[in-house]
Amino acid sequence: xxxxxxxxxxxxxxxxxxxxxxxxxxxxxxxxxxxxxxxxxxxxxxxxxxxxxxxxxxxxxxxxxxxxxxxxxxxxxxxxxxxxxxxxxxxxxxxxxxxxxxxxxxxxxxxxxxxxxxxxxxxxxxxxxxxxxxxxxxxxxxxxxxxxxxxxxxxxxxxxxxxxxxxxxxxxxxxxxxxxxxxxxxxxxxxxxxxxxxxxxxxxxxxxxxxxxxxxxxxxxxxxxxxxxxxxxxxxxxxxxxxxxxxxxxxxxxxxxxxxxxxxxxxxxxxxx
Amino acid sequence: xxxxxxxxxxxxxxxxxxxxxxxxxxxxxxxxxxxxxxxxxxxxxxxxxxxxxxxxxxxxxxxxxxxxxxxxxxxxxxxxxxxxxxxxxxxxxxxxxxxxxxxxxxxxxxxxxxxxxxxxxxxxxxxxxxxxxxxxxxxxxxxxxxxxxxxxxxxxxxxxxxxxxxxxxxxxxxxxxxxxxxxxxxxxxxxxxxxxxxxxxxxxxxxxxxxxxxxxxxxxxxxxxxxxxxxxxxxxxxxxxxxxxxxxxxxxxxxxxxxxxxxxxxxxxxxxx
DNA sequence: CCTCCCGTTCCGCAGATCGGAACGTCCTCC
DNA sequence: GGAGGACGTTCCGATCTGCGGAACGGGAGG
Numbered sequence: 177x178x179x180x181x182x183x184x185x186x187x188x189x190x191x192x193x194x195x196x197x198x199x200x201x202x203x204x205x206x207x208x209x210x211x212x213x214x215x216x217x218x219x220x221x222x223x224x225x226x227x228x229x230x231x232x233x234x235x236x237x238x239x240x241x242x243x244x245x246x247x248x249x250x251x252x253x254x255x256x257x258x259x260x261x262x263x264x265x266x267x268x269x270x271x272x273x274x275x276x277x278x279x280x281x282x283x284x285x286x287x288x289x290x291x292x293x294x295x296x297x298x299x300x301x302x303x304x305x306x307x308x309x310x311x312x313x314x315x316x317x318x319x320x321x322x323x324x325x326x327x328x329x330x331x332x333x334x335x336x337x338x339x340x341x342x343x344x345x346x347x348x349x350x351x352x353x354x355x356x357x358x359x360x361x362x363x364x365x366x367x368x369x370x371x372x373x374x375x376x377x378x379x380x381x382x383x384x385x386x387x388x389x390x391x392x393x394x395x396x397x398x399x400x401x402x403x404x405x406x407x408x409x410x411x412x413x414x415x416x417x418x419x420x421x422x423x424x425x426x427x428x429x430x431x432x433x434x435x436x437x438x439x440x441x442x443x444x445x446x447x448x449x
Numbered sequence: 450x451x452x453x454x455x456x457x458x459x460x461x462x463x464x465x466x467x468x469x470x471x472x473x474x475x476x477x478x479x480x481x482x483x484x485x486x487x488x489x490x491x492x493x494x495x496x497x498x499x500x501x502x503x504x505x506x507x508x509x510x511x512x513x514x515x516x517x518x519x520x521x522x523x524x525x526x527x528x529x530x531x532x533x534x535x536x537x538x539x540x541x542x543x544x545x546x547x548x549x550x551x552x553x554x555x556x557x558x559x560x561x562x563x564x565x566x567x568x569x570x571x572x573x574x575x576x577x578x579x580x581x582x583x584x585x586x587x588x589x590x591x592x593x594x595x596x597x598x599x600x601x602x603x604x605x606x607x608x609x610x611x612x613x614x615x616x617x618x619x620x621x622x623x624x625x626x627x628x629x630x631x632x633x634x635x636x637x638x639x640x641x642x643x644x645x646x647x648x649x650x651x652x653x654x655x656x657x658x659x660x661x662x663x664x665x666x667x668x669x670x671x672x673x674x675x676x677x678x679x680x681x682x683x684x685x686x687x688x689x690x691x692x693x694x695x696x697x698x699x700x701x702x703x704x705x706x707x708x709x710x711x712x713x714x715x716x717x718x719x720x721x722x
Numbered sequence: 723c724c725t726c727c728c729g730t731t732c733c734g735c736a737g738a739t740c741g742g743a744a745c746g747t748c749c750t751c752c
Numbered sequence: 753g754g755a756g757g758a759c760g761t762t763c764c765g766a767t768c769t770g771c772g773g774a775a776c777g778g779g780a781g782g
Contacts, residue, residue, distance in 0.1 A: 202517035203738065204477050204770075209521045212542055220549035224729060234772050239730065244475035248482045249577065257729065262546035264577045267584065268602050269485055270543015273535035276493035304522065304537045311540065329541050476769065477739075497760060507741050512761065530747090530760065 207233065211241050212250065212262070217328065221259040277302070279402070279411055280311055282444040287314050287413070290437040294430060296415040296422065299397075301330070301337040303345075303410060306353055308338040311411075330391065333358050333372055334365045336399030337412035339385035343376040344401055344409035350376070365390045384431045385412075389419065396422045398431050400438035405446045413438050480506065484514050485523065485535070490601065494532040550575070552675070552684055553584055555717040560587050560686070563710040567703060569688040569695065572670075574603070574610040576618070576683060579626055581611040584684075603664065606631050606645055607638045609672030610685035612658035616649040617674055617682035623649070638663045657704045658685075662692065669695045671704050673711035678719045686711050 214222055214230045222230075228238045242260055245251040249265030274280055283300050291298045291314040300312035309329040332338035332353060342350060350373070358367040366372045379385045387397040399414030415434055422430070487495055487503045495503075501511045515533055518524040522538030547553055556573050564571045564587040573585035582602040605611035605626060615623060623646070631640040639645045652658045660670040672687035688707055689695075695703070 201513055201520070201739090202477060202481075204475060205481060205517050205521055208475075208478060209523075209538075215542075215545055215549070217545060217548055220545075225727085235729080236731080236772055236774090237770085240474055240770075240772095243730095244478045247474075248478055250482075261549050262542065264546070264550075264575055264582055265482075266539075267543040267546040268577065268580075268582050269488075269535065270540040270546070271582075271602070272488055272490060272493075273537070273540040273543070275490055276488070276534050277537075302537055304541065307541075309537055309541050309544075329544070474770080498758080508760080509741055509743090509762085510739085513739080513741095516761095 207231070207237075208241060208245065211238070211245065212266075215262050221261045223259045227260070274311060277311065278448065279404075279441065279445060282448060283312060283402075283413070283441045286437050286440050286444070287312055290314075290413065290415065290433065291316060293437075294415045294433055296417040296430075299337055299399075299414050299416065301341070301412055301414075303332065303338075303341045303412075304329070305349065306332065306356060308332050308335055308341060308412065310337075331359065331361070333367075334361055334387065334390040336385045336387040336397035336414040336416070338399075339375065339379055339387065340399035340401045340412040340414070341409055343379040343385065361391050362389055362393045364388060364393075384435050385414075386427065386431075387414075387416075394419050398422075398427060398434050400431070400435040402438050403442045403445070411441075413441065480504070480510075481514060481518065484511070484518065485539075488535050494527075494534045496532045500533070547584060550584065551718060551721065552677075552714065555721060556585060556675075556686070556714045559710050559714050559717070560585055563587075563686065563688065563706065564589060566710075567688045567706055569690040569703075572610055572672075572687045572689065574614070574685055574687075576605070576611075576614045576685075577602070578622065579605065579629060581605050581608055581614060581685065583610075604632065604634070606640075607634055607660065607663040609658045609660040609670035609687040609689070611672075612648065612652055612660065613672035613674045613685040613687070614682055616652040616658065634664050635662055635666045637661060637666075657708050658687075659700065659704075660687075660689075667692050671695075671700060671707050673704070673708040675711050676715045676718070684714075686714065 210231050211227060211233075214227050219226075224235065224239060224242060227233075227242065228235055231238065233241070242251060246253055246260070246263070249263045251260045252263040253260050279300070279302065287298050287300055295316050297316060298312075298314040299310050301308035301310045303309070307329040308331075330338055332342045342353070354369045354372065358369070358372065359365070360367045366375055384398060384400045387395070387399070389395055395416055396419045397414045397416035399412050401409040402411040402413060404410045413434065415430065483504050484500060484506075487500050492499075497508065497512060497515060500506075500515065501508055504511065506514070515524060519526055519533070519536070522536045524533045525536040526533050552573070552575065560571050560573055568589050570589060571585075571587040572583050574581040574583045576582070580602045581604075603611055605615045615626070627642045627645065631642070631645065632638070633640045639648055657671060657673045660668070660672070662668055668689055669692045670687045670689035672685050674682040675684040675686060677683045686707065688703065
């Protein structure tokens with residue numbers, strides 16, 4: 177049988193609505209993820225009601241989802257009737273995930289080399305379609321290693337790694353990101369779609385991205401793209417420091433160093449696969 | 450307080466058969482987690498068939514689970530017909546989880562202080578019921594920071610943090626862990642349940658745990674327990690180094706330092722909540 | 723004491739999820 | 753070069769899971 181039965185051909189037919197999407201299948205998983213995504217650095221502990229509000233799910237449904245997530249260790253709950261937090265198992269899995277990224281290993285040496293050569297904080301980040309997720313970081317001084325140890329994921333439109341990655345993404349990806357909104361973090365954040373596209377064009381031409389206080393005032397960063405073995409830009413590396421430690425006239429030279437190291441990682445990735 | 454109404458009493462009412470478990474509810478989530486848990490540091494990329502074998506799920510079911518996990522970003526797939534790996538979103542969530550643990554923040558200073566004072570590598574780990582999940586690490590030298598940067602989760606029965614935590618868990622937890630098996634990593638690994646229970650008794654008496662090459666030959670560690678604000682041991686901290694850098698006669702003195710720092714973290718946790 | 727809000731539990735219906743079976747493809751082995 | 757096998761993918765109907773409205777219980781506040 178085979179079926180051409182349904183096919184969507186363009187005729188548009190009956191087909192009431194068979195979500196031809198191909199998108200996702202497990203409805204419940206989508207809900208679960210939506211629940212997990214309510215949590216963030218600023219919302220570390222949420223109550224049932226709060227999660228209901230954010231997800232729009234009915235109370236009993238949410239309660240069941242939460243209970244299930246708790247039972248598998250994805251969430252934790254203080255006491256009986258206490259708010260929920262992300263659980264340890266999630267961290268453990270995330271960590272295994274991290275270690276399974278080739279780039280995390282291949283970039284180790286290069287990241288340190290860049291830190292030493294540039295004398296600034298180094299960030300290595302991957303792109304998840306919307307944000308730049310930092311997967312490695314090196315600070316210029318030892319003591320500096322802990323201040324904000326846990327890695328963060330930064331918006332793509334206002335950081336140097338983010339823009340460096342974004343500049344080489346497909347139109348489709350860029351559109352989707354723009355539609356999701358370009359929140360303003362500082363007066364200098366590029367929140368206009370047109371301006372952002374122009375900026376990305378400049379970055380493509382220039383080969384690297386600059387963030388001049390667009391995410392955090394007074395912080396200047398230089399970022400360059402990293403490609404996987406198929407040539408797609410999937411990550412970026414950057415150096416960042418206070419504006420006064422990174423004068424404008426140094427940028428071209430520093431950028432050369434950053435780009436060089438980014439390319440080195442790209443090559444590592446190509447050679448080892 | 451609250452009701453003794455039903456509780457377990459022994460009356461045992463009707464209770465026909467409805468799996469009163471209270472365990473988990475979302476069957477699909479349990480399956481999903483089982484799939485995710487197929488991955489580990491050594492199995493970083495798995496094919497559909499491999500996952501079928503490990504989980505025992507039929508092929509079509511597994512395929513659907515994998516596709517769904519991929520669609521939400523919990524898994525990634527190289528090309529079309531390539532093996533699966535844990536995805537970036539999992540890492541991002543795990544990271545948010547990490548940052549939401551009070552202990553991760555409260556222990557930051559103490560961990561560094563211990564590193565400086567003891568001159569050895571420091572591990573801070575939490576307990577997930579079976580393993581000690583390392584959530585923070587500090588190395589004595591700068592350059593040392595990268596060798597095995599990503600944090601690991603270690604078996605509880607053969608590491609100093611693990612044993613330090615395990616010693617103060619309920620019989621129930623210990624039983625469960627023993628039943629899960631005590632794999633032997635080195636000739637010195639304690640894999641006999643009776644011997645392990647004796648060791649734990651010694652640890653309780655002594656106040657700290659020693660791992661003398663039980664996980665990795667030639668590696669010696671000293672670990673002490675950390676309690677949450679309710680007094681439960683939920684984490685541990687340890688120092689570790691090559692046997693020759695940590696002679697037996699130094700152990701008592703070093704242990705005092707470790708225990709002191711562990712207690713300091715315990716107090717931090719109590720004070721800030 | 724009454725009220726409101728929140729978390730929890732219950733239960734019957736509906737539709738999501740399951741998995742056997744068939745299909746296509748890429749191997750390897752003969 | 754053809755047969756056979758291993759693997760991934762798709763389909764579809766029966767079944768059982770997960771849904772969510774409604775009711776319950778308890779705690780805070782008035």
